[in-house]
Amino acid sequence: MALRHSGRALSKATSGLASSWSSWSTTLRWKPAQIQHQMRTMATVVPPVTQDKTSSKGPTAIVFMNMGGPSTTDEVQDFLSRLFADADLIPLGRLQNYLGPLIANRRTPKIQKQYAAIGGGSPIRKWSEYQAEEMCKILDKISPETAPHKPYVAFRYAHPYTEEMYERLLADGFGNGKGGRAVAFTQYPQYSCSTTGSSLNELWKWRQRLEGKSGPLDDGRDGTIQWSVIDRWPVHEGLVEAFAQNIEKKLEEYPKERRDKVVLLFSAHSLPMSVVNRGDPYPAEVGATVYAVMQRLGFSNPYRLCYQSQVGPQPWLGPQTSMSVEEYIAKGQKDLVLIPIAFTSDHIETLYELDEEVIGESGHKDTVKRVESLNGNPVFIKALADLAKSHLDSGITCSAQMSLRCPSCKSERCLESKKFFAGQQTLPGK
Ligand code: FES
Numbered sequence: 151m152a153l154r155h156s157g158r159a160l161s162k163a164t165s166g167l168a169s170s171w172s173s174w175s176t177t178l179r180w181k182p183a184q185i186q187h188q189m190r191t192m193a194t195v196v197p198p199v200t201q202d203k204t205s206s207k208g209p210t211a212i213v214f215m216n217m218g219g220p221s222t223t224d225e226v227q228d229f230l231s232r233l234f235a236d237a238d239l240i241p242l243g244r245l246q247n248y249l250g251p252l253i254a255n256r257r258t259p260k261i262q263k264q265y266a267a268i269g270g271g272s273p274i275r276k277w278s279e280y281q282a283e284e285m286c287k288i289l290d291k292i293s294p295e296t297a298p299h300k301p302y303v304a305f306r307y308a309h310p311y312t313e314e315m316y317e318r319l320l321a322d323g324f325g326n327g328k329g330g331r332a333v334a335f336t337q338y339p340q341y342s343c344s345t346t347g348s349s350l351n352e353l354w355k356w357r358q359r360l361e362g363k364s365g366p367l368d369d370g371r372d373g374t375i376q377w378s379v380i381d382r383w384p385v386h387e388g389l390v391e392a393f394a395q396n397i398e399k400k401l402e403e404y405p406k407e408r409r410d411k412v413v414l415l416f417s418a419h420s421l422p423m424s425v426v427n428r429g430d431p432y433p434a435e436v437g438a439t440v441y442a443v444m445q446r447l448g449f450s451n452p453y454r455l456c457y458q459s460q461v462g463p464q465p466w467l468g469p470q471t472s473m474s475v476e477e478y479i480a481k482g483q484k485d486l487v488l489i490p491i492a493f494t495s496d497h498i499e500t501l502y503e504l505d506e507e508v509i510g511e512s513g514h515k516d517t518v519k520r521v522e523s524l525n526g527n528p529v530f531i532k533a534l535a536d537l538a539k540s541h542l543d544s545g546i547t548c549s550a551q552m553s554l555r556c557p558s559c560k561s562e563r564c565l566e567s568k569k570f571f572a573g574q575q576t577l578p579g580k
Pocket residue numbers: 343347428430554555556559560561564565
């Protein structure tokens with residue numbers, strides 16, 4: 151009984167996760183020229199690594215890590231299967247391999263309909279590849295000593311999977327005894343063990359499987375890829391600026407006399423309270439982003455932080471975004487701006503959950519609005535390049551914060567992967 155209950159709760163709960171962290175509709179609307187450009191880009195062969203320590207520290211691989219989303223409705227089932235198999239995201243204990251596929255199969259038709267409603271798939275791959283490519287172009291200019299910078303994308307539950315990215319790195323001339331440098335750059339600004347932690351655990355797993363020990367180079371260094379990690383960036387000033395500008399733009403849509411009374415509702419993906427109480431750093435880091443954005447806006451408006459996508463009877467971090475919108479409207483506060491604060495591009499949680507469900511069903515589509523997602527925002531992409539440049543200059547392998555496990559963490563994966571990333575050798579030239 152307890153198991154049935156727990157399975158039902160998780161199934162409902164993770165439909166939010168599944169729907170939020172998935173996407174591709176925009177690609178389906180691309181013009182032929184855009185598709186050709188994309189195919190040319192994807193087909194580009196990255197030149198082999200040629201390590202020339204006397205003149206350059208490059209090439210440098212920059213790997214964008216994110217959850218990913220199904221690009222077509224046919225990919226939904228695979229996406230959900232991987233998602234429910236992830237014990238870092240949805241711990242199902244010894245029944246993970248049994249319950250995971252069951253829940254995934256049951257959720258598939260409903261989630262397929264949601265993707266169909268936003269155009270047939272998730273736009274997250276398109277945006278991630280675009281952001282990574284554009285960021286690398288900027289990095290080549292501002293960090294010539296580590297150029298060329300090669301963009302890669304590694305998704306946790308959708309193509310390109312972490313293992314696909316790693317195979318590409320090896321085929322492009324990194325590792326396999328040749329060394330080379332790669333930066334794992336999380337695209338979750340705020341760290342959670344369920345998101346960035348899970349992606350890093352997966353990267354560590356595939357690194358062990360695909361590289362092991364490649365043997366020393368002539369100079370005694372290890373011939374495997376040298377990894378470092380950008381593991382969080384909740385208050386980076388470029389990120390804060392990009393959010394603030396989007397909010398200012400949206401506020402201009404309200405009449406001047408009402409503008410400073412508009413309530414800003416920041417919305418982040420929720421976490422089960424069991425994860426929060428384990429000691430996950432996510433709530434504090436999301437709060438830090440919100441406060442930094444409000445500081446940049448001069449605290450021009452009243453605001454609250456809410457959490458979305460929680461479902462099921464178990465306690466989740468709140469207040470819920472949908473409930474907050476309903477309650478404020480009931481109190482007479484109909485001017486509301488929703489700000490997705492924990493994702494860097496559109497996905498099903500913005501396009502379906504916020505736009506279709508929360509705003510669509512509010513009865514006040516004219517006064518309840520959502521700010522644009524960061525997507526191709528040039529201020530944001532410059533911020534990514536600045537972040538990467540500072541990281542490359544710093545010579546650190548990961549933040550001090552990343553080496554600390556949650557107080558109640560019992561995961562061997564966390565232990566080993568943190569040991570690995572924190573223990574990477576001093577970076578070349580540092
Ligand atoms: Fe947070 Fe393992 S769950 S470090």
